[in-house]
Amino acid sequence: MVFFYFLFFCLSYIIWWLIYRKLFKSQKHISKFLVVLGSIGLIMFYYTPYSYYLEPSYWQFRNMCKLNELPNNEEKYNKILGYFGKKLGDIDDFPHTKKYSGGIDYITLVVYYHQYFKEQEENSLEGKIALHKMASETPKEKYRLDSNNIKSMFLSTSWKSNRYYMDGNEGSGFYWNQEILQCIDVKGKK
Incomplete structure (x- = not known):
């Protein structure tokens, strides 16, 4: 789980860097507060339930x-x-x-x-x-x-949810796996 937080932190840093450096043509360093705020936003977006408008x-x-x-x-x-x-x-x-x-x-x-x-x-x-x-x-x-x-x-x-997670076999490495839902996974959900 710590790996995912690190991944979100790096991803949000790159996004904010692109916004500051490319869009606003600014050479200032990015505030760490904005990076933390961006990573929290990405984490919240990843764990958001399936929206009717985003994933029909x-x-x-x-x-x-x-x-x-x-x-x-x-x-x-x-x-x-x-x-x-x-x-x-x-x-x-x-x-x-x-x-x-x-x-x-x-x-x-x-x-x-x-x-x-x-x-x-x-x-x-x-x-x-x-x-x-x-x-x-x-x-x-x-x-x-x-x-x-x-x-x-x-x-x-x-x-196919298009939500990837880190998976792997014992001793043979890691890979990105896609979450696939079956009907049994949504049974009983309102």
Whole structure:
């Protein structure tokens, strides 16, 4: 954590130097008070929650994830299928992964049909893996998207925050890693 404060201090010093020397054409030394004030400002900006106006893709991502928390009914299914240009009553013959824009790369549709639970045992680990694999892929059989056939449906997506942090492996060095949020990270947040 001390490293980050040092990094913010240096970054704010460079910013204030550019303002004083380049913008105002001043040759005076920069006040240490302004450097400390600038580093505090940068730290506060880094830890600010996601703003609706600064990062609208986060709020699109958050709204997608909030759909997963709705009860399993026709309204939820139609809202989720709307991202793929489909609605209840259509044939499930489209790819369940779609490229999206902004910080959201891909959205994946996961549909659990009642038929899957007749074919696989839900209690074992292998059965759960097979169920999830069948649900996340486009089905070979052309099921009709009907609320009577569907046991549950949800979107799986992730969002790149463009907030980097120092990470590393034990003994093999450090690197900058990007924070990536999943739907589980925003579950329960207001």
